[in-house]
Amino acid sequence: MQITLARGDITAQEVDAVVNAANSALLGGGGVDGAIHRRGGPTILAECRDLRATQYADGLPPGQAVATTAGDLPARWVIHTVGPVYSASQDRSALLASCYVESLRVAADLGATTVAFPAISTGVYRWPMADAARIAVRAVRSSQVGAELTEVRFVLFSEDAHAAFATALAEIAAR
Secondary structure (H helix, E strand, O other), X not given: OEEEEEEOOHHHOOOXXXXXXXXXXXXXXXXXXXXXXXXXXXXXXXHHHHHHXXXXXXXXXXXXXXXXXXXXXXXXXXXXXXXXXXXXXOOOHHHHHHHHHHHHHHHHHHOOOEEEEOOOOOOXXXXXXXHXXXXXXXXXXXXXXXXXXXXXXXXXXXXXXXHHHXXXXXXXXXX
């Protein structure tokens, strides 16, 4: 599997699956979540409401992932995952890594070959970018799921985020 970086808008990615940094309610929000729901249209929200009414009445737990169709996005599916809120006093890095691994598992189950990820938990959940990048790249690189995945693309909105992920990718490649 090839890991690539792109700077830009995750809602414009032509991949099989786009990962949404969702909140546990699965009903839209701000940041990446809001952008995916706005551009993807009402089909995504309708499927999220169905998920809440059936499988996830209490919301999607942090570290887990679930898929819907992608509505009007150029992707085929949206994989929703809930990142943990950063805590300086509690190590939640395993939950953050789980977001990436579980999203890849869902992608593999769907038959996806290309997946685009945002920088999960780095917005309103305040995870420091460099640490989040290191955790994300390690989780994807070490994941044993999705042998048919050909590309995992990290789509970063800012230059700082892109630089942090480039550094993390270079550090992992150097080992």
